Amino acid sequence: MLTFPAVSLRFLSVWRRNLRVWRKLMLPSIMGNFGEPLLYLLALGYGFGQLVGDIGELPYMVFLASGIICSSAMNTSSFEALYSAYTRMTVQRTWGAMLDAPLNVDDVALGEISWAATKALISSTAILVVASLLGLVGGWQAVLVLPVILLTGFCFGACAMVVTAVSRSYDFFLYYFTLVMTPMLLLSGVFFPLDQLPPLIAQGAFLLPLAHAVEVVRPLMLGGAPTNAGLHLGVIAAYGLVAFTLATAILRRRLMS
Amino acid sequence: MHRARHGVMGETQTGALAVEARGLWKRYGSMDVVRGVDLDVRAGECFGLLGPNGAGKTTTLRMLLGQTPPSSGELHVLGHPVPREARLARNRIGVVPQMDNLDPDFTVRENLLTYASYFGLRGDQLARRVDRLLEFANLDGRTQAQIQALSGGMKRRLSLARALINEPALVVLDEPSTGLDPQARQHIWQRLNMLVEQGRTLILTTHYMEEAERLCDRLAIIDNGTIIACDSPRNLVAAHIEPHVFELRGHGIGEWEHRGGTMAGRAERVGDTLLLYTHAPEPLLQALGADPNQRYWHRPAGLEDVFLKLTGRELRD
Ligand SMILES: Nc1ncnc2c1ncn2[C@@H]1O[C@H](COP(=O)(O)OP(=O)(O)OP(=O)(O)O)[C@@H](O)[C@H]1O
Numbered sequence: 091m092l093t094f095p096a097v098s099l100r101f102l103s104v105w106r107r108n109l110r111v112w113r114k115l116m117l118p119s120i121m122g123n124f125g126e127p128l129l130y131l132l133a134l135g136y137g138f139g140q141l142v143g144d145i146g147e148l149p150y151m152v153f154l155a156s157g158i159i160c161s162s163a164m165n166t167s168s169f170e171a172l173y174s175a176y177t178r179m180t181v182q183r184t185w186g187a188m189l190d191a192p193l194n195v196d197d198v199a200l201g202e203i204s205w206a207a208t209k210a211l212i213s214s215t216a217i218l219v220v221a222s223l224l225g226l227v228g229g230w231q232a233v234l235v236l237p238v239i240l241l242t243g244f245c246f247g248a249c250a251m252v253v254t255a256v257s258r259s260y261d262f263f264l265y266y267f268t269l270v271m272t273p274m275l276l277l278s279g280v281f282f283p284l285d286q287l288p289p290l291i292a293q294g295a296f297l298l299p300l301a302h303a304v305e306v307v308r309p310l311m312l313g314g315a316p317t318n319a320g321l322h323l324g325v326i327a328a329y330g331l332v333a334f335t336l337a338t339a340i341l342r343r344r345l346m347s
Numbered sequence: 348m349h350r351a352r353h354g355v356m357g358e359t360q361t362g363a364l365a366v367e368a369r370g371l372w373k374r375y376g377s378m379d380v381v382r383g384v385d386l387d388v389r390a391g392e393c394f395g396l397l398g399p400n401g402a403g404k405t406t407t408l409r410m411l412l413g414q415t416p417p418s419s420g421e422l423h424v425l426g427h428p429v430p431r432e433a434r435l436a437r438n439r440i441g442v443v444p445q446m447d448n449l450d451p452d453f454t455v456r457e458n459l460l461t462y463a464s465y466f467g468l469r470g471d472q473l474a475r476r477v478d479r480l481l482e483f484a485n486l487d488g489r490t491q492a493q494i495q496a497l498s499g500g501m502k503r504r505l506s507l508a509r510a511l512i513n514e515p516a517l518v519v520l521d522e523p524s525t526g527l528d529p530q531a532r533q534h535i536w537q538r539l540n541m542l543v544e545q546g547r548t549l550i551l552t553t554h555y556m557e558e559a560e561r562l563c564d565r566l567a568i569i570d571n572g573t574i575i576a577c578d579s580p581r582n583l584v585a586a587h588i589e590p591h592v593f594e595l596r597g598h599g600i601g602e603w604e605h606r607g608g609t610m611a612g613r614a615e616r617v618g619d620t621l622l623l624y625t626h627a628p629e630p631l632l633q634a635l636g637a638d639p640n641q642r643y644w645h646r647p648a649g650l651e652d653v654f655l656k657l658t659g660r661e662l663r664d
């Protein structure tokens with residue numbers, strides 16, 4: 091039975107709990123946030139860049155930077171809502187303690203997904219800083235990428251939460267990575283433009299949210315305005331809301347049986 | 348057990364009910380786990396739920412907390428209809444779960460602060476309350492310790508302290524002393540007594556008859572999802588068991604089974620032990636005294652005798 095989630099502001103205490111844990115390991119965590127994209131940008135950007143040359147008018151590094159901002163949001167948020175949230179649900183029984191207090195399943199799910207989105211925001215902010223230091227950003231409009239990333243992070247956190255909700259072990263996540271995340275990562279215009287692909291596949295890519303995020307983020311990074319931004323953002327938001335509703339319904343059945 | 352009741356906690360006037368359950372039923376698939384439980388827990392009392400493994404104790408508690416909906420039946424907890432207003436009820440309930448779920452990502456003190464935040468509690472007043480609870484749990488020397496570094500007893504004490512963070516009117520404890528050594532258990536008992544004296548209502552499950560006998564004003568024995576007896580420990584013993592029990596062991600018990608059986612009111616053979624139950628111990632004491640080869644133990648009847656009589660001696664698993 092699909093009933094809409096009953097959310098309350100109590101979800102913030104779940105979000106804050108995760109923030110407090112993150113703060114304990116903030117330094118290495120942030121270093122990772124900066125280091126990894128820097129490595130990707132430099133290695134792929136220089137390495138491929140020489141081979142690929144420019145894409146349209148864009149140097150490959152500039153093209154890649156906006157793609158990696160989106161894919162990093164997807165990865166960060168998904169990992170948090172899969173492995174970390176699953177650990178808190180099962181091994182650590184952290185959710186059990188929350189449900190003994192006046193929180194309900196929907197609060198916990200919303201808190202976890204918002205936290206996953208926040209981590210996506212942190213990692214993408216780091217990439218944005220790195221990209222602008224490397225001169226890969228075209229204008230102030232790039233700051234508008236951040237709210238888009240927050241929405242994208244929420245969307246992927248919610249999708250991952252559906253997987254977490256049905257998982258009986260960590261191994262199950264591999265299906266999600268192999269069947270959904272990896273194809274999406276490769277076919278959403280992160281590493282190369284979609285028009286390189288057969289038209290059917292290129293159009294198919296827009297059935298999934300990552301391509302829409304890239305479509306909005308790339309023009310913003312260049313200092314321009316995205317076309318059809320409302321449509322793209324609408325698709326991402328719709329995915330997020332549907333996944334969130336589904337995740338809470340499954341989790342309620344799982345945890346309240 | 349008689350306790351002086353002071354420290355009235357608002358809603359715990361005599362006569363008020365902390366929990367009122369009618370026809371509580373829980374079905375999992377084709378299995379009926381709780382079958383028509385009626386329960387009245389009076390405000391300010393310590394109420395025990397006793398039952399073999401799988402009897403439905405935890406499931407009953409989870410229904411009280413609004414953590415799983417009953418298949419049917421009516422339930423009020425602290426005046427709130429549950430599960431509809433479970434969140435409001437849980438605001439005033441403290442929970443010590445059967446399995447510890449302390450947060451391994453935090454220290455002892457941080458565990459209390461974090462749990463408090465789930466209730467929306469914060470500020471100076473909270474800091475003072477946390478200090479007080481750490482003292483209450485004898486953990487004031489370990490406030491910065493990681494959870495993994497605590498002994499089982501310390502974890503249990505921290506769980507109890509955590510359950511009190513919201514100054515609950517009702518504390519629900521699922522096997523609070525299972526797995527603890529005698530010292531740790533005595534400490535928990537003492538603390539639970541203090542809570543009752545503060546006027547809080549306690550509901551606890553246990554497999555320890557001594558614990559139930561010492562702590563509980565009243566208790567319910569639950570088996571296969573139904574309550575088969577409910578009263579004070581003393582009344583249960585008086586109602587179900589002869590006051591004197593003789594336990595006989597050794598080669599001679601075959602002979603005593605018949606002889607003792609006629610002298611006592613009731614005889615029961617359990618493995619290599621013969622149990623004789625009687626209202627009048629004198630004749631048996633004399634007869635057994637005249638048989639120097641027969642070892643025996645004469646003791647008053649207790650709750651365990653009631654429990655085993657009512658729930659049987661077969662293993663449950
Ligand atoms: N979510 C569930 N799904 C299916 N069956 C369940 C579920 N929860 C409990 N049960 C079953 O319900 C029965 C009662 O379980 P419960 O945990 O309430 O027993 P208990 O009295 O607390 O036992 P114990 O003393 O071992 O803790 C058991 O047979 C258990 O397997």
Ligand SMILES: [Mg+2]
Pocket residue numbers: 404405406445521
């Ligand atoms: Mg149990």
